[in-house]
Amino acid sequence: MANIPIYLDHAATTPLLPAARAAWLEGAAIWANPSSPHAAGRAARAALEEARERVRAALGWSGEVVFTSGASEALALAITRCSLPLAAVSAVEHEAVLRHLKLTGEGSMLPVDADGWVDPASAALPGLVAVQHVNNETGVIQPIAEIAAAVRGAGGLLLADCAQSAGKLALPEADLIALAAHKFGGPIGIGALLVRDWAMLTPGGGQERGYRGGTENLPGVLAMTAALEAGTDWRGEAARLRARLEAGIVEASGEVVAAAAPRIPTIGAYRMPGKSAAAQLIGFDAKGIAVSAGSACSSGSLRGSHVLAAMAFSGAAEVVRVSIGRETTEAEIDAFLAAWRALRPERTAA
Amino acid sequence: MIYLDYQATTPLAPEAREAMLPWLSGPEAMGFANPHSPHRPGRAAAAAIEVAREQVAALLPPGGRVVFTGSATEAINLAILGRKPRQAAVSAIEHAAVLDTAAASGARVRTLAADGEGIVAVQPLDPGTDLVAVMQVNNEIGTIQPVAAWAEAAHAAGALFLCDAVQGAGKLAAPEGADLVALSAHKLYGPKGVGALWIREGVDLAPLIHGGGQEAGLRSGTLSPALIAGFGAAAALARVRMAEDAAQVERLWSLACSLLPDWTLNGSAERRWHGNLNLRREGLDVARLMSDCRDLAFSAGSACASGSGRPSHVLRAIGLADSDAKSSVRLGFGRYTTEKDIEDACARIEAAATAQRY
Numbered sequence: 241m242a243n244i245p246i247y248l249d250h251a252a253t254t255p256l257l258p259a260a261r262a263a264w265l266e267g268a269a270i271w272a273n274p275s276s277p278h279a280a281g282r283a284a285r286a287a288l289e290e291a292r293e294r295v296r297a298a299l300g301w302s303g304e305v306v307f308t309s310g311a312s313e314a315l316a317l318a319i320t321r322c323s324l325p326l327a328a329v330s331a332v333e334h335e336a337v338l339r340h341l342k343l344t345g346e347g348s349m350l351p352v353d354a355d356g357w358v359d360p361a362s363a364a365l366p367g368l369v370a371v372q373h374v375n376n377e378t379g380v381i382q383p384i385a386e387i388a389a390a391v392r393g394a395g396g397l398l399l400a401d402c403a404q405s406a407g408k409l410a411l412p413e414a415d416l417i418a419l420a421a422h423k424f425g426g427p428i429g430i431g432a433l434l435v436r437d438w439a440m441l442t443p444g445g446g447q448e449r450g451y452r453g454g455t456e457n458l459p460g461v462l463a464m465t466a467a468l469e470a471g472t473d474w475r476g477e478a479a480r481l482r483a484r485l486e487a488g489i490v491e492a493s494g495e496v497v498a499a500a501a502p503r504i505p506t507i508g509a510y511r512m513p514g515k516s517a518a519a520q521l522i523g524f525d526a527k528g529i530a531v532s533a534g535s536a537c538s539s540g541s542l543r544g545s546h547v548l549a550a551m552a553f554s555g556a557a558e559v560v561r562v563s564i565g566r567e568t569t570e571a572e573i574d575a576f577l578a579a580w581r582a583l584r585p586e587r588t589a590a
Numbered sequence: 591m592i593y594l595d596y597q598a599t600t601p602l603a604p605e606a607r608e609a610m611l612p613w614l615s616g617p618e619a620m621g622f623a624n625p626h627s628p629h630r631p632g633r634a635a636a637a638a639i640e641v642a643r644e645q646v647a648a649l650l651p652p653g654g655r656v657v658f659t660g661s662a663t664e665a666i667n668l669a670i671l672g673r674k675p676r677q678a679a680v681s682a683i684e685h686a687a688v689l690d691t692a693a694a695s696g697a698r699v700r701t702l703a704a705d706g707e708g709i710v711a712v713q714p715l716d717p718g719t720d721l722v723a724v725m726q727v728n729n730e731i732g733t734i735q736p737v738a739a740w741a742e743a744a745h746a747a748g749a750l751f752l753c754d755a756v757q758g759a760g761k762l763a764a765p766e767g768a769d770l771v772a773l774s775a776h777k778l779y780g781p782k783g784v785g786a787l788w789i790r791e792g793v794d795l796a797p798l799i800h801g802g803g804q805e806a807g808l809r810s811g812t813l814s815p816a817l818i819a820g821f822g823a824a825a826a827l828a829r830v831r832m833a834e835d836a837a838q839v840e841r842l843w844s845l846a847c848s849l850l851p852d853w854t855l856n857g858s859a860e861r862r863w864h865g866n867l868n869l870r871r872e873g874l875d876v877a878r879l880m881s882d883c884r885d886l887a888f889s890a891g892s893a894c895a896s897g898s899g900r901p902s903h904v905l906r907a908i909g910l911a912d913s914d915a916k917s918s919v920r921l922g923f924g925r926y927t928t929e930k931d932i933e934d935a936c937a938r939i940e941a942a943a944t945a946q947r948y
Binding site: 245247249252253254255256257258261264268271272273275276277278279280281308309310311312313315316320334335336337339340343420422427428429430444445446453454455456457458459460521524525528530531532565567 | 591593595598599600601602607614615616617620622623624626627628629630631632659660661662663664667686687690694774776781782783784785798799800801802803810811812813814815816817880884885886887888889890
């Protein structure tokens with residue numbers, strides 16, 4: 241691409257890490273089917289199982305790992321094949337979780353407060369409860385340890401969508417965890433469902449110990465593994481850049497969504513009073529800056545954010561998401577702030 | 591290592607690999623973008639996906655759309671579970687992805703018998719049948735099924751016709767008349783981790799994976815521009831090379847048959863994709879043969895089933911005794927197999943099998 245924009249949409253997807261790319265290329269050379277019994281197939285199988293162990297080590301996960309095509313598939317697998325029926329999901333979940341509730345009509349919606357938090361007491365239910373670790377639009381980190389304790393105390397199981405936190409924060413205490421490689425420097429098209437105990441899931445499918453069907457995407461698995469092993473030492477820099485970004489936005493009369501809540505340093509949502517998110521997106525895009533309004537999926541259609549609605553945030557139609565990655569520089573943050581100031585309506589309009 | 595397991599998976603074509611690399615880029619090139627993002631890099635990724643969708647669609651009949659999935663298995667699950675049939679008819683020689691999904695769907699399932707040649711001839715359907723599944727090319731014995739006739743029979747009975755075209759796509763003309771067609775990229779020299787379901791216009795399905803509403807709501811999950819571009823390039827290459835690839839397979843088939851005169855072919859020789867040689871030899875100990883020919887990669891039955899140790903349901907369906915099924919091997923070859931590969935492999939297999947008699 242000739243014209244390289246300033247990319248501040250890392251929550252939608254983040255660049256493939258060089259180590260992950262190298263691992264992908266290595267995996268592409270091991271192209272035999274891991275289910276084949278001959279030596280080439282067994283070599284592919286061995287590489288797959290070694291990667292599984294490395295994923296467990298990198299995540300500090302002692303349970304089982306089912307490789308999937310991504311987080312949406314992992315969530316569907318968890319919800320449709322969990323040993324317990326779906327009891328509740330938080331109101332700020334990704335559509336990949338929410339849709340199941342809307343379609344089946346089973347289970348309830350857990351409300352959130354103005355900071356986007358679920359009340360742990362409300363999650364004390366004897367079924368499957370889905371609460372994300374980190375919100376994809378606001379970066380808010382749920383009080384997941386307290387939620388897990390409440391769910392388990394009631395005899396339920398906790399499904400935590402960790403698409404935005406895996407590879408960045410330590411895994412939360414949960415029974416089922418979904419993740420997607422392309423949110424932490426791996427390729428699109430590979431993810432995993434982590435299962436604390438096989439007894440929590442009904443089998444189905446010929447691969448992945450009988451819990452998933454379909455020939456395994458070994459290059460994807462190897463690349464995801466390498467990305468997980470790349471570590472999180474950049475988080476401090478992300479936090480510094482985010483503080484600089486938010487100071488600049490507040491100074492330019494912007495508003496930080498859930499400013500007081502614990503948030504992952506990579507995702508923030510900001511309101512520009514008096515300017516619609518759609519107009520902002522067009523303005524930023526014209527200046528070569530890639531940001532989004534809410535999630536990538538919903539910003540394509542520019543429909544309203546259910547997350548901000550659940551938080552009863554006023555001015556939701558004027559909010560854009562800025563998300564920072566490993567490669568983000570101070571110069572990019574400053575360029576964003578300059579664009580923000582240029583797009584901001586005159587004070588009289590606000 | 592001589593690779594003779596083209597039905598389990600095919601090597602990634604260099605052209606497909608090249609097509610993938612720009613979409614496996616780091617921050618230097620923006621090829622990593624989420625194709626569902628409305629900004630510029632996102633739109634470029636989305637455009638690449640649409641190019642690939644056209645390339646894959648070119649292998650299929652007009653009048654439908656291609657929905658990308660994580661695998662052919664997922665495509666088959668989407669076709670069957672997304673359709674929720676009440677009464678299904680599936681051939682006895684379908685892949686486990688069809689057999690197991692039909693069984694799990696809650697439908698009443700009738701099995702359509704195959705003959706001794708491995709052909710599932712058109713047969714009467716039970717009243718009330720609403721879904722019929724017959725594959726285009728069998729994965730274990732390579733036999734080509736009368737899918738156009740099956741599509742007609744299914745429609746006459748008021749049913750939809752699902753065709754698993756995993757082994758035929760890119761090699762044969764599209765299955766005519768089908769309503770749902772499942773494809774896999776890695777069986778046509780594309781990457782693993784991506785498949786597709788072709789859906790005839792007007793056929794409604796319910797999604798299995800929910801979320802961001804990608805693929806018109808039918809299959810959520812961020813689409814992989816890399817995997818899909820690789821799939822597209824592989825499909826385009828298969829289309830232009832169709833005659834050439836078939837001619838090469840024909841030469842290799844004749845050569846292999848001439849070098850293995852004492853073996854018996856399982857399934858029809860004529861109504862068959864000739865890149866599949868499923869053979870048996872009386873009394874052969876296949877485990878020992880595989881162990882003696884460690885530098886040859888071939889299969890005993892389908893790769894999906896062969897890890898399980900259970901006898902092949904396909905060989906049983908065509909009337910083979912368990913002892914005959916257990917003394918069968920599958921040699922699969924294709925675009926990157928040379929005549930020397932076939933000569934060397936056949937000589938080694940022949941020698942190892944003959945040595946078992948003494």
